[in-house]
Every structure is written in structure tokens, then in C-alpha cells.
Amino acid sequence: MLDIVIASRQAEIIPGFVVKRLLPYQLRRMVGPFIFMDHGGPVAIPNAVHSNLDVLPHPHIGLSTVSYLFSGEIMHRDSLGVEQAIKPGEVNWMTAGKGIAHSERFEDPAIRAGGSLEMIQTWVALPEKDEEADPAFYNYKPEQLPIFTDAGIWMRLIAGEAFGLKSAVKTSSPLFYMHVALKAGARFGIPTGYAERGVYIVHGSVLVNGKAYLAGQLLVFSKGVDPVIIAAEQCTLMMLGGENLGQRYIWWNFVSSSRERIEQAKEDWIQGRIKLPPTDNSEYIPLPEDRSKPSGGPAPNTLS
Incomplete structure (x- = not known):
């Protein structure tokens, strides 16, 4: 599953x-x-x-x-x-x-x-x-982002399309990104129609098919699998996914x-060919010493 x-x-x-x-x-x-x-x-x-x-x-x-x-x-x-x-x-x-x-x-x-x-x-x-x-x-x-509420459920669609809602956020490929808050016992699905989907447990814990999952875990599901997420306690989730873009x-x-x-x-x-912010250009992060080739695996410590 x-x-x-x-x-x-x-x-x-x-x-x-x-x-x-x-x-x-x-x-x-x-x-x-x-x-x-x-x-x-x-x-x-x-x-x-x-x-x-x-x-x-x-x-x-x-x-x-x-x-x-x-x-x-x-x-x-x-x-x-x-x-x-x-x-x-x-x-x-x-x-x-x-x-x-x-x-x-x-x-x-x-x-x-x-x-x-x-x-x-x-x-x-x-x-x-x-x-x-x-x-x-x-x-x-926040007022530009669709909200859905039901008994024990609050959801904000940050980007993309899900559950018949569409966010105003401009994206470049089919995806969804959601902030979900559930009260204990609430049940919630994940968007269908996307090749890859994930549920990150920010706070609290959930049950999926009778098994408990805890804060700090990212659950990844394939297309065609439509689990029901049950809040084992009050919890906060981030749901995300979309179409695979190929190797990066x-x-x-x-x-x-x-x-x-x-x-x-x-x-x-x-060489300074990427411009610094004009109002914040007195210091910057230099290129890391690690001169390794780009990897298809995990990145080194990364700043966003």
C-alpha cells in the first residue's frame, strides 16, 4: 500500500x-x-x-x-x-x-x-x-488560497489542484500541495489522479490501514492506491505530489x-554572473569546497 x-x-x-x-x-x-x-x-x-x-x-x-x-x-x-x-x-x-x-x-x-x-x-x-x-x-x-472545512477537518490548498479546488499559485507542472489539520478521529483521503503522492506528518500521528505513523515521517503512495488517513490524535499534515518530471x-x-x-x-x-540582491549584496555564501560532480542521490547540506 x-x-x-x-x-x-x-x-x-x-x-x-x-x-x-x-x-x-x-x-x-x-x-x-x-x-x-x-x-x-x-x-x-x-x-x-x-x-x-x-x-x-x-x-x-x-x-x-x-x-x-x-x-x-x-x-x-x-x-x-x-x-x-x-x-x-x-x-x-x-x-x-x-x-x-x-x-x-x-x-x-x-x-x-x-x-x-x-x-x-x-x-x-x-x-x-x-x-x-x-x-x-x-x-x-492566505485569502488567495482555497480552504475546505468539514467535521474535524481543515485544509488549505497551497498550490495546484485537489478535491475540485484550484489554487491561484502559478505552477509549471501538474501538482498539489496542501496544509491539513485534523482533530482526533477525523478521516481524510489524499488527492487522486497524480502519479506520485506523499503525506508528511508535521505534528501528531495517524493510522493508515491500521498501522500507526508518527510525526517526522513522510509516507509515499503510488497512483491507484487511495488510502484513508485517520487522525490518531490531533495532527497537522502536509500533502504533496504530482507528475514525475524525469531524472534530475x-x-x-x-x-x-x-x-x-x-x-x-x-x-x-x-565569477559573479548570478546577481546578488541589490539591497543585500555586501555578503554572500561562497561555493562549497566540495567540488564533486552533480549527483542523482542525496544533496549535501543545502540552503533554500
């Missing part, structure tokens, strides 16, 4: 900030077009260390980064000149295409005072025809259908 159960692994993306990493995984690199998934927090960020946790400007190619917060606030700046604070329930959807750099900083006074931060970050691989598209950035407010290589922050393109991106970053 289940293709695979992926248990989160700890990854320190910057000193002092450890996240739960789900994708890529050695035995399952992608779920539909989703090639990367981190769950950060919940964590309190004291004023004394918040600046050390800022994610400095860094590059991407060949993907869209998707930031979704449960609590806290992060300031995004990118090569296009965008400055956007992302808040809980909003969606920051940045398409890197042929190349973009961005930073993520903790500037909200509440965060600096020790407030809590919890977020999910995913990367969505682009179809080959869109890998060299011009970079773009969109911020979507990943190295650091770069994703591409071509190994050679990733090698070019490395050199582009070294």
Missing part, C-alpha cells in the same frame, strides 16, 4: 539551526516534482543569536523554492529587487529558472525577542522546457536535468 516511509534526518543548514530533512532521500529522491523538503522548527530564536541564523545571499537554478510558515516571519530579498516578508499562511513562490540569488533574514522584532519560528521549505523541479526561464517571484496571501541532478542549491548545466552554475556563482 505504501511505496516507502521516509523518516526525517537532522541537517544543520547553518550553525545553530537544525532542520528535519525529508527530501532528497537515498531511496526516493523526489515525490512528483518535489525534490527537496525541510521542516524547520518549532524553534525560539533568542536575540543574541538571531543574526547568526540569517541565510545570506545564495544562488539557485532550475527550480522553484516554496516557503510556507506556521509561525514567525522571514524577510526575503532577491536579485529581482524583491523585498518581501513572509508570514504564517502565506506562500513565497520563487522560480529560479536560469539563475537567481536570494537571502532570508530574521528581522521581525518578535523573532528577535525570542519568538517561535516553524516552517516548511520545498523545492519544485521545473520541466526541462522551463529550466532556463526568466526568474520570477510571487507572494500569495542536484548539487548544493542547483537542480537540473543536465550535469553540465550544474557545472556551469558553479562557475557562474564563482
